Amino acid sequence: MTQTDPRTAPANGRSGQQSSAPTFSIGARRIAQVNGSKLVRVGARLSLGQYIKELWQFRHFLFYDSRSRVSSQNNLDSMGRVWMLVNPALQALVYLTIFGIILETSRGVVNFIGYIIIGVFTFRFITGAVTGGADSIARNQRVVQSFNFPRAALPISATIRELFASVPVFFMMAVLVYFLGDYEIGGLEEGVQPIHLTWHWLLFFPAIFLALLVMTGLGLMLARMVNAHNDIKHLVQIGTRIWFYASAVIFGVDRFSNLGHDWIITVMHLNPAFCVLDIIRSAWLYAEFPDPYRWVVLSAWAVGAMVIGFIVFWLGEESYGKER
Amino acid sequence: MSAPVNGYTPRRANWLASPAAKTTEGYDVDPETLDDGFGEIEEIAWDDAPLTQSAPTIEKIDPKKVSVVVDGAAMTYRVRSSNEYLKSKKRVAREVKRVLGSGWLEIPALEEVSFVVNRGETVGVIGTNGSGKSTLMKLLTGKIRPTAGEVYATSTPVMLGVNAALVKEISGRENIKLGCLAMGLSPKEAEQKFDMIVELSGLEDALDMPLKAYSAGMQSRLQFAIATAVDPDILLIDEALNTGDAQFRARTKKRLDQVRSQAGCVFLVSHSLGTIKQMCTRVIWIEQGRLLADGDPEWVCSQYQEYTDHKSNGRVRSAQIVYDRTMLKLAPVQIEFTEGTRPTRAGGARAN
Numbered sequence: 001m002t003q004t005d006p007r008t009a010p011a012n013g014r015s016g017q018q019s020s021a022p023t024f025s026i027g028a029r030r031i032a033q034v035n036g037s038k039l040v041r042v043g044a045r046l047s048l049g050q051y052i053k054e055l056w057q058f059r060h061f062l063f064y065d066s067r068s069r070v071s072s073q074n075n076l077d078s079m080g081r082v083w084m085l086v087n088p089a090l091q092a093l094v095y096l097t098i099f100g101i102i103l104e105t106s107r108g109v110v111n112f113i114g115y116i117i118i119g120v121f122t123f124r125f126i127t128g129a130v131t132g133g134a135d136s137i138a139r140n141q142r143v144v145q146s147f148n149f150p151r152a153a154l155p156i157s158a159t160i161r162e163l164f165a166s167v168p169v170f171f172m173m174a175v176l177v178y179f180l181g182d183y184e185i186g187g188l189e190e191g192v193q194p195i196h197l198t199w200h201w202l203l204f205f206p207a208i209f210l211a212l213l214v215m216t217g218l219g220l221m222l223a224r225m226v227n228a229h230n231d232i233k234h235l236v237q238i239g240t241r242i243w244f245y246a247s248a249v250i251f252g253v254d255r256f257s258n259l260g261h262d263w264i265i266t267v268m269h270l271n272p273a274f275c276v277l278d279i280i281r282s283a284w285l286y287a288e289f290p291d292p293y294r295w296v297v298l299s300a301w302a303v304g305a306m307v308i309g310f311i312v313f314w315l316g317e318e319s320y321g322k323e324r
Numbered sequence: 325m326s327a328p329v330n331g332y333t334p335r336r337a338n339w340l341a342s343p344a345a346k347t348t349e350g351y352d353v354d355p356e357t358l359d360d361g362f363g364e365i366e367e368i369a370w371d372d373a374p375l376t377q378s379a380p381t382i383e384k385i386d387p388k389k390v391s392v393v394v395d396g397a398a399m400t401y402r403v404r405s406s407n408e409y410l411k412s413k414k415r416v417a418r419e420v421k422r423v424l425g426s427g428w429l430e431i432p433a434l435e436e437v438s439f440v441v442n443r444g445e446t447v448g449v450i451g452t453n454g455s456g457k458s459t460l461m462k463l464l465t466g467k468i469r470p471t472a473g474e475v476y477a478t479s480t481p482v483m484l485g486v487n488a489a490l491v492k493e494i495s496g497r498e499n500i501k502l503g504c505l506a507m508g509l510s511p512k513e514a515e516q517k518f519d520m521i522v523e524l525s526g527l528e529d530a531l532d533m534p535l536k537a538y539s540a541g542m543q544s545r546l547q548f549a550i551a552t553a554v555d556p557d558i559l560l561i562d563e564a565l566n567t568g569d570a571q572f573r574a575r576t577k578k579r580l581d582q583v584r585s586q587a588g589c590v591f592l593v594s595h596s597l598g599t600i601k602q603m604c605t606r607v608i609w610i611e612q613g614r615l616l617a618d619g620d621p622e623w624v625c626s627q628y629q630e631y632t633d634h635k636s637n638g639r640v641r642s643a644q645i646v647y648d649r650t651m652l653k654l655a656p657v658q659i660e661f662t663e664g665t666r667p668t669r670a671g672g673a674r675a676n
Contacts, residue, residue, distance in 0.1 A: 026652050027653050027654045027655030027656065028381050028655050029380040029655065029656055029658065030380055030383055030655050031380045031381070031383065031658045031660055032383050032385050032440050032657050032659055032660065033382060033383065033385060033660050033661075034387070034390055034393055034440065034660070034662070035385075035662045036393070036476060036661045036666050036667045037387065037665045037667075038387060038390070038478055039390070039393060039476040039477060039667040040476065040478070040480075040667055040669045040670060041474055041475070041476055041667050041668060041669065041670060042463075042464065042474075042475040042481065043465075043466025043467070043468075043469055044466075044669070046670045047670070057508065058505070058508065060505050060511050061502070061505035061508075064501060064502055064505050065502060069491070072491075072494050072534075143506065144467075145462075145467050146483070147507060148465070148466070148480060148482070148508070149508065230404075318469050321467040321469075
């Protein structure tokens with residue numbers, strides 16, 4: 001055993017490890033003076049302007065990622081993409097049966113079938129976009145660790161993916177509302193009024209666009225929170241459930257004013273999801289221009305959520321690659 | 325042989341490696357407590373002791389040539405663990421953690437490491453498994469932020485390896501496009517690179533199959549081919565040379581040489597000492613989370629060889645001696661930025 005290596009006699013020298021000198025020399029401490037003016041800190045967060053610019057350069061990635069994942073979403077099911085249509089249709093049927101017929105929540109609602117179809121289909125899109133955005137970072141850890149791109153691309157792509165996935169759903173929704181929305185089934189107190197295809201139907205597009213901005217903003221905000229504390233994921237689930245009931249998806253708002261709970265109505269009117277639903281319903285079911293107040297609230301939410309969400313997400317940019 | 329081997333680390337080596345751990349301002353013993361009767365004699369701090377350590381050599385690094393500066397970067401991972409309650413000292417805390425089934429586990433992966441790499445250098449990174457090589461690479465690419473210290477570079481280094489993320493559900497063709505876009509190429513550039521990637525991966529016949537249908541070898545070939553699509557200035561290669569069959573390896577080597585010749589500075593992580601000696605102008609040896617050697621490839625590789633030989637034959641103590649001896653020879657670098665030039669700016673994520 002070479003416990004006494006003859007070379008371990010320390011000799012003074014500065015050769016470092018540059019050469020294997022015959023005599024043993026201890027490495028001298030070195031100080032490297034660097035002019036760092038040309039260097040950048042690796043992994044540092046970009047300034048907000050640069051960040052947005054860079055995100056714009058990655059827009060192709062964003063769209064391609066959304067599209068390829070939507071097209072492969074249901075490829076484990078033997079019925080494939082048909083589920084994208086069948087699933088919300090079945091859900092609408094379930095809610096219609098339970099809430100419309102058994103619990104009779106249809107009180108005070110004209111064209112209740114159309115009302116509930118719009119509610120369920122649109123709200124599914126909203127929750128899908130928010131929850132998808134919320135776990136986008138946590139779920140795509142491998143992508144985050146192997147590529148360098150502005151991380152905001154992931155939550156945004158999750159929201160856009162939900163939009164792509166919802167295109168056939170919305171188409172189906174329009175068809176169902178047009179043909180079945182004014183169908184009268186037993187137990188509808190307020191009755192029905194015929195649905196006509198008018199220019200008001202086009203108001204759907206700006207409403208969904210604003211909704212998309214709200215969802216993206218919330219998704220960005222939640223994505224950072226879920227990344228920091230995975231536990232928040234559970235709260236997001238509960239939150240969307242509460243949101244569902246606070247958005248008048250399956251019942252009319254008027255039932256609350258009859259009960260004297262006016263504050264609930266105020267809360268609902270400030271709720272972006274309710275605004276989206278109300279706008280689409282006024283336009284499609286009753287062929288009238290939606291209350292301008294809804295547009296104001298929705299636009300305020302869209303701008304506010306987007307700005308705050310984006311900044312919140314951007315501030316956490318350096319924390320998204322960490323191991324968990 | 326009966327000596328407790330694991331705890332053996334000479335003090336001087338420790339002191340050399342971590343200047344921060346010094347006690348009482350550079351004196352190994354608090355001078356106030358010493359009274360040897362000699363009266364007023366100037367105490368000599370370790371730093372100035374002529375026998376062991378000369379004053380630090382000051383090297384000026386040419387600002388035109390510098391490429392990567394790692395300034396005291398250290399990394400401690402914090403991961404969730406459900407067994408962590410076993411270590412909790414307090415009984416109540418232990419019980420609470422046991423019931424929750426959740427706790428934090430801290431893994432010190434890399435101690436403070438500093439070095440400067442200039443343009444034109446090809447740096448080999450060696451070390452046994454679990455020594456912290458991959459952590460260093462992750463710090464270099466900025467995927468994770470070091471818990472202490474920072475990494476600076478002229479542009480964001482790009483990792484080229486077999487760990488690029490692929491999406492299992494979509495076809496190889498779509499994966500190639502997605503990967504290119506994720507690296508910041510424009511759709512046009514991705515289109516241009518497409519043929520090259522397909523040719524390199526040799527998967528012409530399997531392009532439209534979903535990735536689930538690929539064999540492990542095919543997947544890693546595709547990953548590698550996608551990763552090499554960019555021509556980064558600072559390039560990190562992680563074990564990439566060891567994938568695939570002989571035919572693929574030949575193609576790989578050709579492409580790597582091409583990328584390497586275009587890159588300003590290359591880091592090569594490999595377990596193959598032959599490759600390292602052949603390609604590198606300098607080698608960094610990381611062991612047990614410490615920078616152990618940094619210098620001439622022949623010399624560092626010979627030390628590493630000796631170390632691993634001892635280790636694999638169970639001669640723990642001999643291995644430790646090689647370890648200490650190598651560490652003593654290390655000339656540790658301390659980074660100083662000229663007044664006010666410490667970078668704070670962020671670099672873009674785009675590869676080019």
